[in-house]
Amino acid sequence: MKKYIFVLASLAVLSTSCGTKKKIAALEAKNKEIQDLLNSTTVKLNMCMSEKDALATQVDFLKKNNSELISNIGNMTTLTAKGAENIEKALETIKEKDLKITRMQDALTKKDSVTLALVTSLKREVGISDPDIEVNVEKGVVFISIADKLLFKSGSYTVTDRAKEVLTKVAKVINSKPDFECMVEGHTDSVPFIGNGVLLDNWDLSVKRSTSIIRVLTKELGVKPSQLIAAGRGEYIPLVDNSNAENRSKNRRTRVVILPKIDQFYDMIEKEMKNQKN
Template identity: 35%
Template structure:
């Protein structure tokens, strides 16, 4: 991987020495010096990408932990309501027994004085009112428990469905990555890479694989890679494709035909790649070209190495998540 940059660096040093010995102009010397700076930049980018990937993995782990904790809390709430229901039922039974005893005592005391009978009637009426209120409370609690149980069951079903869809989506993304990687096996890993980020498959193609400097026309080798990618994606009906053109932060040369700045260059390159993919059979309705110019660098350093890394095209493959969005909207 480092052999070619080292050869380029050695070539720059030798060329610089030779040119200085031959009274090279200041302009050529500065150009060679800038190329050396660019070659020193790209090293930092890999560490930045690794840190970003670790952070994304930590965020996903935290989301899974939060969902697990929420599910455990719902189960604990259900257990608490069940315990309350059982206690209420026991109290209801005790009051019913008391009521039966009072009825029996009432029968025995019917022969007693009218005053005692009146007191007993009032006591029975009070107990009957208490029993009625308790019955109403028990009915209300039972209804609430039934509703909570139904809600919990529905949430568990949605959670299980969400987990199933996420697992299927991850499986589909990994299968898509494997299919694309197999289709592009013959290309140098430095010029072409396929990886998964944020649940999407990123196919990153270097400038040297696709274009000559400042050009918007794809070289023959790059066209071959794009056609193979289109063939691999033809049967992927549930995958959206975004073609992003990226440049470095060096302004384009003045007088370049049809181009005012790096925005034009990145957009035209993305459009040209989109045209090749669609001509190779990829559906027009599911592919979108876009130009990012130098606004999304992989490496912000001002070295030749970093700038070479930033001059790239990224083809982003995103599985459709309609089913997942429907579940989230239902929540």
């Protein structure tokens, strides 16, 4: 009987031992599964932490850039306002210069119109067909150049009768333009003038011829003295070289310089030029 009981007890122990081993094996498997899951979760957690750190760095970078952008936008707004102001000032300056240029061009156009009208009138009145009388424009000034052989005898400052015919036409032009001034300008050749006690040289002779013509214009032909200017240039502004008789004849001349009173146009041009320099 005891032997039977021992056998039963042994079988019970063996049965219990087998059940425990199965449970341990199952627990070990479950533990391994949990450990694997823990490892996997840890890896994922570390990856998330890394991504979080990277995102935090990007957030800081974006915040910094955003601040800089906001600051730049403010600066750009300021610069844009200043730029617009500068552009407006530049446009105003351009408009002012355009206006000045227009005024200068208008003045020059008016001056040219006056000069052209004057030349046309003089050519018609004086009779340009005479080769010893020339009407031309030099630097905006009108000149009537009359050869001395039409006005004086050699070495003399006495106006000839033939000269008075020419001077009558000149007087008509001057009288028709009472606002103009006229300079009567005498010129000689280079042959030395022999002094006669009154005149010392060619310069004296050129001035004396000018005043002689002015006396005819004022006393005989009705020109206002206030319109006339006497001038003598002597031998110092020749048209051609004084090397021969023909050239010397060309250099002996009297010029009537017509000076229209367009000072207001010149003054305006000068003022505009000064304004542009300032």
